[in-house]
Amino acid sequence: MHTHASTALGHASAQRAPRTGTPHAATGRFRQVKTALTVFLLGLYYIVPWVRWTRGGESSQAVMFDASAQRFYFFGLEFWPHDLPLLLGLLIFSAAALFFVTSLFGRVWCGFACPQTVWTDLFFAIDRRVDRMLGRDHPLGQWAKTGVHVVVAIFTGFTFAGFFTNIVELGPQFISGQASIVAYVTVGVLTFTTYTLAAHARENVCLHMCPWPRFQAALLDPESLVVTYQNWRGEPRARARVPLRPEIATLDSSAYIMPRVATASVAGSSAATTYRGDCIDCGKCVSSCPTRIDIREGLQLGCIGCGLCIDACNTVMERIGRPHGLINMAPELSSVGGCAGKSGRIRLFRAKPMFFASIMMVTGSAMAWALATRSDVNAAVEHQRQPPFVKLSDGSIRNDYTLRFSRLGVHDSNVEIRVEGLDGAAIRLSNSAQASFTQGARRSFSDRVMVTVPKGSVPKVRVPIAFVITDRETRAPVARLETYFWGPGGVR
Amino acid sequence: MASERRYDPVTGQYTTGHQWDGIEELSTPLPRWWVISLVVCFIIAIIYAFLYPAWPTTKTYYTGLLGWTSHSELAEYQTEARAGQAHWREQIAANTVGDIAASDDLRTFAVAGGKALFNENCAGCHGIGAGGQQGQFPSLIDDDWLWGGTLDDIYQTVTHGIRNTDESSRQSEMPSFKDMMSEEEIAATAKFVLAMSDTSVSAETRNAMPGAELYTNNCAGCHGAEGEGMRMMGVPALADQIWLYGETEEAIRNQIVRPKMGSMPAWGGRLGDDAVKMLSVYVHSLGGGEK
Structure with missing residues (x-):
């Protein structure tokens, strides 16, 4: 070396x-x-x-x-x-x-x-x-x-x-x-x-x-393109007046892999101190570096991969009439004449x-799917457990629920609630005899919802029911919320 | 030993000038910003100790120049919270319970406030969900009311309470029939009363029962000919399905012999009128509220 x-x-x-x-x-x-x-x-x-x-x-x-x-x-x-x-x-x-x-x-x-x-x-x-x-x-x-x-x-x-x-x-x-x-x-x-x-x-x-x-090293592989000083081409560094090593004098531009002939001569040129490589040690790569590192020391933690040293070095190479690419974006191994892929080419599918x-x-398509099928309604119903049911004076049984409802968008929602799965059930909100309400745009609605079943058709135990919320104008179903109705027998 | 301080090109630092057998000591002082931060921290700590309570004395403690206490801070937060609610509280104070319940915004505020007040003051007897307690405290969420379920009735009951020393408190008393009726008569009356709420028993069958006449003579005056009760006096309906003190014959017999009657404190003086209004609107919203 x-x-x-x-x-x-x-x-x-x-x-x-x-x-x-x-x-x-x-x-x-x-x-x-x-x-x-x-x-x-x-x-x-x-x-x-x-x-x-x-x-x-x-x-x-x-x-x-x-x-x-x-x-x-x-x-x-x-x-x-x-x-x-x-x-x-x-x-x-x-x-x-x-x-x-x-x-x-x-x-x-x-x-x-x-x-x-x-x-x-x-x-x-x-x-x-x-x-x-x-x-x-x-x-x-x-x-x-x-x-x-x-x-x-x-x-x-x-x-x-x-x-x-x-x-x-x-x-x-x-x-x-x-x-x-x-x-x-x-x-x-x-x-x-x-x-x-x-x-x-x-x-x-x-x-x-x-x-x-600190952990970017774990993400790179031998074929990753990183800012690389081509050691084999640049060394030894010396003033421009020192003569160039003869084996690199005929390089064409863009070659980041050491030519076979060069490999052979480098290996045998131990007494090349009177010659220089392409690097004239002008220091431009260091002085233009935003993190003030010397890229010629190899890939290092301080290198942010901005490539400004490449620009600086290419400008100098042009001025002294040498091909670009003494510093370039290349696999790290190329700097010492190694090549990454089997054919020396960089594979994309690695x-x-x-x-x-x-x-x-996976995440991108999952997100796109989630966004596309996103419901504009956020509704939840919660059964009141204290007490789980109320007996009314005529013997009918009432269950109370807390309903929360909000809907995206800019328009008021005029909706209606029905109960499914319970014969003879009547449903109403705390402050009205009806089961419909208007939820103002950008506000969320919350109220106590009461479901009453007459004495004759009261279920003995807890039965599953569903609240179905429909839009009163379009008659379109907006949400379906599953919950339970508790009879006097409790959970069986 | 000591020699000149010199620049060390390898580390980019100066030496201290100390040297032992050619080994030199580098001068690597703490960064200036670090030292300044430390000093500033000390200064702040000293100022802090003067401004805030920091030192115990033998009997009390040094209170600090600012006079800060965690109590005063809490009071400040509370004042702030009250100021934030002032707009609503003024309207609660200015309106009747009926007007409050009729306005969507005011009702929402009153129900939220009423719920907090209820859980703090009422839930002890009536339960967190106002479901009452069988045999002792009536449920407030059913449609059966002893003293009436309109907003004004509830407001009146909460303000003045039931069977207490408040001048306007709800008052009534059921006499004991222990000495007025024989045991057989009491049993017959209890059977009849139980039949009144049994919808499977026809009116003819019921009126032919031996207790029918006893009921008309002794009970109907307050409980009504059809057992409908009398809310003016807090007399419970007997023909409905709700039995605070039990729906067995024995329970009814006991009630005739040793009547249980609930009492309730007057909350108007304790909580203030605004709180009682919010409580009334909340209780009214729980499902049994009447127009």
């Missing part, structure tokens, strides 16, 4: 201060994707609360978690607390999707979509813009940066609060001091965390706070990704 050429930068990287501030900007394909995704995700976050949706004839917010009413609105959908299993399904699906993507492409979530990455990237962009405008050593530079950081953080906190309350009203209320204490606390906390995490903690969150990097894909399929 090669020995590392001793260079000035080798020491420099070991002596790097704990925080380097803003990394150097890189340009290239990964940077473009990252910028596009950052703009898209931030746009989604900041714009979505402002989207309006007509609900029940009045304009309201398209996406809102109404904590006080315990409702979640998502455009045309409305969720109640009893829909919580759907959230569980969504979380399992999301986790499986995250594992799936990780097993194929490494930590693209960390590098491109994680809120910490997205906001940090935004704050990096602010820092660079301020540096460009004022010059790097301007005495007011840090003040300007902090000022913009704080404004963005406040706006972020405000937007977050806007997901939980009417954001259009929140603005004026917030400024005039009319907003609720909860709103101020929410905005305050989110402003604080955004500012602290994106302006100060930055990569330290990924390196020291986040649990996700055990790990397919396992996670199957979990996605």
